[in-house]
Amino acid sequence: MITGHRSEGGARSRRISVRRLTAPPHRVAERQVRREMPLVLFDVDGTLLDAGRLIAHTMIQSFLAAGEAPPRPRDIRSVIGLSLPQMVDVLASDAPRTLREKIVAGYRLRYFDAVENEDPPVFDGAEPAILRLKAAGVQMGLTTGKSQRSLDFVLERMRWRDWFATIQTADDNPSKPDPTMIVRALAETGREASDTILVGDTRYDMRMARAAGVPAIGVGWGYNAPDELRAEGASAIATDFGHLVSILSAWRQTHDDAADMAVRDV
Incomplete structure (x- = not known):
């Protein structure tokens, strides 16, 4: 110890x-x-x-844009630490692969736009x-x-x-x-x-x-x-x-x- x-x-x-x-x-x-x-x-x-709020907001928007009901913020925070595709696999485990890939792609575009316009x-x-x-x-x-x-x-x-x-x-x-x-x-x-x-x-x-x-x-x-x-x-x-x-x-x-x-x- x-x-x-x-x-x-x-x-x-x-x-x-x-x-x-x-x-x-x-x-x-x-x-x-x-x-x-x-x-x-x-x-x-x-x-x-301290990126949790931005990660949760971006994930919710990516689910909505893909036509899926978004996960709760606390559920999103619970899988922070996994790589993005694995996060989406957990949060949208029942969705078809093509939909999960769409959510991942949408997340990346939104997240990069957000982080690159403000200080870390x-x-x-x-x-x-x-x-x-x-x-x-x-x-x-x-x-x-x-x-x-x-x-x-x-x-x-x-x-x-x-x-x-x-x-x-x-x-x-x-x-x-x-x-x-x-x-x-x-x-x-x-x-x-x-x-x-x-x-x-x-x-x-x-x-x-x-x-x-x-x-x-x-x-x-x-x-x-x-x-x-x-x-x-x-x-x-x-x-x-x-x-x-x-x-x-x-x-x-x-x-x-x-x-x-x-x-x-x-």
């Missing part, structure tokens, strides 16, 4: 003392690099962006938290059910692109909870599952992390309740972004202590 004190204090890192280590110099250097670069994978909608709805505290992690030497990535086009707009408008070492979207991966997004993120960054943690707001994030063998932190401001996230395997629930940074700092300290012991045992 991952624990963390709720605090606004920044993440801390410790230097490895070479005099305390018995490993050969090249192994010491390798361990220092790995200690300075743990990988934190973020979900986007519901974790970094970034949660308060998200950017400062990302900057604190970046300053502490944490490597970061994104694993999202958003399309590449939609995510590109966010990254360009917020000037976030260079902050993330790996970006996994619905265009190139199966929908969550399939673990492929995490598997590819690890391959692209050279990280191990033991060096990695996922931050997300839905049961699909928690299931994806469990399938990939990485721990997960749930956030309490997204689209699934904290109790549901715990039941799906969340190691901790962050109540705000300051708390999230504290939890990640505690995880990193535990990770670094374990790394120290592994190196001393070589």
Whole structure:
């Protein structure tokens, strides 16, 4: 279980003392690099962006335009985290495939028109938290059910692109909870599952992390309740972004202590 004190204090890192280590110099250097670069994978909608209202509105309009009775907003929010075609498959499970495809196509047109004419709805505290992690030497990535086009707009408008070492979207991966997004993120960054943690707001994030063998932190401001996230395997629930940074700092300290012991045992 991952624990963390709720605090606004920044993440801390410790230097490895070479005099305390018995490993050969090249192994010491390798361990220092790995200690300075743990990988934190973020979900986007519901974790970094407050996009639920726009997603629900766009989905309702897409159903109406296709001549279908729209789902309730709460039902739409319950499937945020899946990729768009899988969301529609759940919400319109009795509709023929051609109608579901029409809803998906209509959603994409309406959503792109909406998001590209306004600033991304970034949660308060998200950017400062990302900057604190970046300053502490944490490597970061994104694993999202958003399309590449939609995510590109966010990254360009917020000037976030260079902050993330790996970006996994619905265009190139199966929908969550399939673990492929995490598997590819690890391959692209050279990280191990033991060096990695996922931050997300839905049961699909928690299931994806469990399938990939990485721990997960749930956030309490997204689209699934904290109790549901715990039941799906969340190691901790962050109540705000300051708390999230504290939890990640505690995880990193535990990770670094374990790394120290592994190196001393070589």
